[in-house]
Amino acid sequence: xxxxxxxxxxxxxxxxxxxxxxxxxxxxxxxxxxxxxxxxxxxxxxxxxxxxxxxxxxxxxxxxxxxxxxxxxxxxxxxxxxxxxxxxxxxxxxxxxxxxxxxxxxxxxxxxxxxxxxxxxxxxxxxxxxxxxxxxxxxxxxxxxxxxxxxxxxxxxxxxxxxxxxxxxxxxxxxxxxxxxxxxxxxxxxxxxxxxxxxxxxxxxxxxxxxxxxxxxxxxxxxxxxxxxxxxxxxxxxxxxxxxxxxxxxxxxxxxxxxxx
Numbered sequence: 628x629x630x631x632x633x634x635x636x637x638x639x640x641x642x643x644x645x646x647x648x649x650x651x652x653x654x655x656x657x658x659x660x661x662x663x664x665x666x667x668x669x670x671x672x673x674x675x676x677x678x679x680x681x682x683x684x685x686x687x688x689x690x691x692x693x694x695x696x697x698x699x700x701x702x703x704x705x706x707x708x709x710x711x712x713x714x715x716x717x718x719x720x721x722x723x724x725x726x727x728x729x730x731x732x733x734x735x736x737x738x739x740x741x742x743x744x745x746x747x748x749x750x751x752x753x754x755x756x757x758x759x760x761x762x763x764x765x766x767x768x769x770x771x772x773x774x775x776x777x778x779x780x781x782x783x784x785x786x787x788x789x790x791x792x793x794x795x796x797x798x799x800x801x802x803x804x805x806x807x808x809x810x811x812x813x814x815x816x817x818x819x820x821x822x823x824x825x826x827x828x829x830x831x832x833x834x835x836x837x838x839x840x841x842x843x844x845x846x847x848x849x850x851x852x853x854x855x856x857x858x859x860x861x862x863x864x865x866x867x868x869x870x871x872x873x874x875x876x877x878x879x880x881x882x883x884x885x886x887x888x
Contacts, residue, residue, distance in 0.1 A: 655766035660698025735847040740776040773823035776844035778805040778815040779831035783842040783883035813868035833883035
């Protein structure tokens with residue numbers, strides 16, 4: 628599946644800029660550089676277009692490659708931009724130690740996901756110290772309407788932004804389910820019939836990030852055998868809810884649902 632999404636038919640929309648940024652977005656933390664073919668595959672753009680975009684991004688310092696046949700990597704300009712963004716979003720560092728502790732205590736992958744178009748993108752993960760395998764990593768994207776992260780995000784999204792997504796009846800029902808779950812138990816769990824992957828169980832809580840003007844999702848996930856339904860409901864969900872409540876107090880942010888209106 629490619630990362631490229633259909634661009635809006637808007638005269639103000641700069642398609643070339645969007646394509647260039649789309650190239651930067653396909654890089655993942657585990658990548659050891661990407662070839663033109665890999666970038667083309669992930670974006671869905673033709674190779675000649677990718678060649679022009681990578682040349683421009685290299686000239687501007689957002690990509691780098693050492694030799695003619697070397698792989699492309701994020702360049703110094705992209706790294707600086709990411710560092711500035713990381714400093715600007717202070718709540719991530721504020722909660723980092725607590726998320727690592729939660730991951731260790733529950734044996735789950737703790738993460739923060741933000742909306743990225745029609746998907747939720749992982750921007751930070753905390754792996755339990757006992758885990759051997761590499762789990763989901765920053766840059767990975769999951770469906771907005773088929774995950775607990777998306778469920779928490781949609782449930783807390785204000786009406787105007789929700790309608791801008793042009794939701795169908797299924798998405799409206801999904802959002803209402805998340806809202807009911809947050810009111811009733813303080814966290815969301817996607818229904819088995821709507822989860823994008825049967826190999827992952829997850830529980831999520833929204834946090835209103837003023838830096839983005841909308842909520843992000845705090846999530847804990849693991850395999851169904853490691854995180855069965857009763858653990859999600861009785862242990863991990865309540866613990867994640869308490870963590871987010873404490874973060875709201877420390878950061879002075881209102882509860883996410885209060886922004887929904």
